[in-house]
Amino acid sequence: xxxxxxxxxxxxxxxxxxxxxxxxxxxxxxxxxxxxxxxxxxxxxxxxxxxxxxxxxxxxxxxxxxxxxxxxxxxxxxxxxxxxxxxxxxxxxxxxxxxxxxxxxxxxxxxxxxxxxxxxxxxxxxxxxxxxxxxxxxxxxxxxxxxxxxxxxxxxxxxxxxxxxxxxxxxxxxxxxxxxxxxxxxxxxxxxxxxxxxxxxxxxxxxxxxxxxxxxxxxxxxxxxxxxxxxxxxxxxxxxxxxxxxxxxxxxxxxxxxxxxxxxxxxxxxxxxxxxxxxxxxxxxxxxxxxxxxxxxxxxxxxxxxxxxxxxxxxxxxxxxxxxxxxxxxxxxxxxxxxxxxxxxxxxxxxxxxxxxxxxxxxxxxxxxxxxxxxxxxxxxxxxxxxxxxxxxxxxxxxxxxxxxxxxxxxxxxxxxxxxxxxxxxxxxxxxxxxxxxxxxxxxxxxxxxxxxxxxxxxxxxxxxxxxxxxxxxxxxxxxxxxxxxxxxxxxxxxxxxxxxxxxxxxxxxxxxxxxxxxxxxxxxxxxxxxxxxxxxxxxxxxxxxxxxxxxxxx
Amino acid sequence: xxxxxxxxxxxxxxxxxxxxxxxxxxxxxxxxxxxxxxxxxxxxxxxxxxxxxxxxxxxxxxxxxxxxxxxxxxxxxxxxxxxxxxxxxxxxxxxxxxxxxxxxxxxxxxxxxxxxxxxxxxxxxxxxxxxxxx
Numbered sequence: 001x002x003x004x005x006x007x008x009x010x011x012x013x014x015x016x017x018x019x020x021x022x023x024x025x026x027x028x029x030x031x032x033x034x035x036x037x038x039x040x041x042x043x044x045x046x047x048x049x050x051x052x053x054x055x056x057x058x059x060x061x062x063x064x065x066x067x068x069x070x071x072x073x074x075x076x077x078x079x080x081x082x083x084x085x086x087x088x089x090x091x092x093x094x095x096x097x098x099x100x101x102x103x104x105x106x107x108x109x110x111x112x113x114x115x116x117x118x119x120x121x122x123x124x125x126x127x128x129x130x131x132x133x134x135x136x137x138x139x140x141x142x143x144x145x146x147x148x149x150x151x152x153x154x155x156x157x158x159x160x161x162x163x164x165x166x167x168x169x170x171x172x173x174x175x176x177x178x179x180x181x182x183x184x185x186x187x188x189x190x191x192x193x194x195x196x197x198x199x200x201x202x203x204x205x206x207x208x209x210x211x212x213x214x215x216x217x218x219x220x221x222x223x224x225x226x227x228x229x230x231x232x233x234x235x236x237x238x239x240x241x242x243x244x245x246x247x248x249x250x251x252x253x254x255x256x257x258x259x260x261x262x263x264x265x266x267x268x269x270x271x272x273x274x275x276x277x278x279x280x281x282x283x284x285x286x287x288x289x290x291x292x293x294x295x296x297x298x299x300x301x302x303x304x305x306x307x308x309x310x311x312x313x314x315x316x317x318x319x320x321x322x323x324x325x326x327x328x329x330x331x332x333x334x335x336x337x338x339x340x341x342x343x344x345x346x347x348x349x350x351x352x353x354x355x356x357x358x359x360x361x362x363x364x365x366x367x368x369x370x371x372x373x374x375x376x377x378x379x380x381x382x383x384x385x386x387x388x389x390x391x392x393x394x395x396x397x398x399x400x401x402x403x404x405x406x407x408x409x410x411x412x413x414x415x416x417x418x419x420x421x422x423x424x425x426x427x428x429x430x431x432x433x434x435x436x437x438x439x440x441x442x443x444x445x446x447x448x449x450x451x452x453x454x455x456x457x458x459x460x461x462x463x464x465x466x467x468x469x470x471x472x473x474x475x476x477x478x479x480x481x482x483x484x485x486x487x488x489x490x491x492x493x494x495x496x497x498x499x500x501x502x503x504x505x506x507x508x509x510x511x512x513x514x515x516x517x518x519x520x521x522x523x524x525x526x527x528x529x530x531x532x533x534x535x536x537x538x539x540x541x542x543x544x545x546x547x548x549x550x551x552x553x554x555x
Numbered sequence: 556x557x558x559x560x561x562x563x564x565x566x567x568x569x570x571x572x573x574x575x576x577x578x579x580x581x582x583x584x585x586x587x588x589x590x591x592x593x594x595x596x597x598x599x600x601x602x603x604x605x606x607x608x609x610x611x612x613x614x615x616x617x618x619x620x621x622x623x624x625x626x627x628x629x630x631x632x633x634x635x636x637x638x639x640x641x642x643x644x645x646x647x648x649x650x651x652x653x654x655x656x657x658x659x660x661x662x663x664x665x666x667x668x669x670x671x672x673x674x675x676x677x678x679x680x681x682x683x684x685x686x687x688x689x
Contacts, residue, residue, distance in 0.1 A: 130569060204573075341657070369652065448582055553593060
């Protein structure tokens with residue numbers, strides 16, 4: 001059927017069949033919107049989807065532009081890595097949780113650090129009060145890291161570490177632990193998040209100003225491409241941008257804009273795009289709107305491939321592959337009727353798998369209340385295993401391709417994200433757009449509208465603004481003992497009396513000199529870590545040289 | 556008293572960077588006509604008390620999602636008291652387990668708002684306190 005005929009018939013259907021039906025029984029809402037507030041039509045047809053350019057826009061899995069996935073057979077070969085983000089309390093407690101997860105069939109580790117660790121303060125620092133071991137594990141020195149990975153052979157697991165401003169320090173500690181296990185660093189598999197730009201706009205664990213922060217990232221990129229070929233030295237993250245309230249389009253646009261900024265910085269430092277781009281990895285959110293999310297992942301893959309090929313002139317196809325981790329959307333979990341979160345997470349996880357993710361964290365039902373219990377974490381992991389082994393969606397590549405709706409949304413998200421990228425480029429790039437407050441304002445506006453729509457009831461959240469129940473406040477939640485800070489402080493004191501303090505001082509001096517110069521700082525950080533310099537001591541040296549970032553309050 | 560004469564400080568104490576809720580509340584109260592100041596993230600209890608006094612606010616709303624509320628919220632109240640500003644009403648919100656609420660209230664935090672609280676509920680609280688004082 002040709003397009004003109006199809007158009008005529010669709011118009012006729014709309015004016016007769018649909019109109020007559022709706023005039024008798026009106027639709028539930030005046031308009032239907034996605035989770036990102038995009039209007040949704042009652043029907044999509046080949047008129048909407050750009051299916052006439054199949055080879056150009058969809059193509060084949062494992063081939064440019066990778067819309068249909070980065071591997072030729074996707075999950076028929078290997079399933080995604082099931083990787084639950086975990087960590088709390090002391091290194092000992094977290095080590096036990098990791099062993100529990102591995103015993104339950106988890107296939108990769110993901111370390112959550114507490115806030116003092118993420119911001120480069122030792123547990124003994126005054127600003128660490130109340131925060132030690134709370135949102136993750138407390139790591140003050142190599143000593144803690146040795147306990148954290150005790151009995152876990154690092155040549156057999158891959159480890160993701162959510163660490164940004166001090167990413168190089170934690171990477172150095174991981175290397176040092178591996179060396180003690182006689183595992184060469186060329187064999188280590190894993191990821192450091194190491195994505196500072198989104199910290200300024202969405203997540204908040206920055207330490208240094210943008211310029212020296214970008215230098216630290218380039219140093220870790222260069223170090224990893226040279227020494228750790230199986231390691232992902234960065235995980236460019238849209239997850240937190242979405243959690244801060246952005247739309248799906250903004251999540252894609254701002255994440256890829258961050259990626260572009262890192263590529264420019266690495267090129268400026270003399271690196272060849274194909275030398276580091278295959279090691280870049282990404283991290284996205286899986287939100288509630290199942291089909292919009294699937295389209296988002298597909299659009300992100302296609303857009304990144306095009307950027308790498310057309311803008312950066314990459315030649316290696318691996319440079320054009322957007323490999324990504326996904327986490328279900330913590331911000332959508334409700335404290336009310338918390339067990340409903342199991343269902344939310346299942347839908348979101350399904351979106352990630354239908355979208356072709358390489359690894360996945362599924363949130364636990366009780367995360368809106370406190371740290372998850374072992375039972376809750378097990379259900380979350382089982383959710384992934386169910387999708388993998390029972391749902392059948394893993395049997396073929398990109399199963400929703402060809403859906404008129406999904407293809408239309410994939411095109412739209414790509415186009416709208418590209419429009420943002422153009423605006424950001426006009427501003428001089430992502431660092432400049434962040435400094436101008438543009439990105440923050442865009443996210444805030446979306447977050448405000450979303451919450452308003454919940455308050456005015458136009459967006460229904462089950463158990464929150466509809467179908468409420470009177471329920472008892474939950475008790476017996478997992479709690480971190482406040483005495484833990486003292487345990488950490490004692491350990492730091494013990495280390496400071498047993499290590500060779502002259503060697504520590506010399507290593508920190510060398511680090512200071514390197515940081516002031518232009519050489520790669522990673523080798524000096526590795527040396528300091530091996531001497532049991534604490535995280536706080538190392539970051540204090542860098543604070544002295546680089547200064548500290550002060551957030552501009554945009555409100 | 557007119558709404559625009561009522562000054563409210565929304566503050567993020569501790570190292571936690573989750574500011575979506577704090578910014579929403581700040582903007583929603585501003586949209587309803589209150590004079591609202593937002594501190595930005597990573598403030599110490601001392602910073603918050605100082606800003607509250609300098610800005611002559613009637614209310615301080617603390618937001619924290621990292622679990623450090625039992626340590627940090629009472630310190631804000633103590634700092635205000637130390638400066639003779641105990642008339643400033645302190646309330647809080649975030650991921651705060653029900654078990655912790657009686658302790659926080661005993662430490663002088665007037666109200667704890669848990670997830671799902673609406674702007675209406677928050678405004679009712681503000682108006683109730685103002686009515687008590689009138």
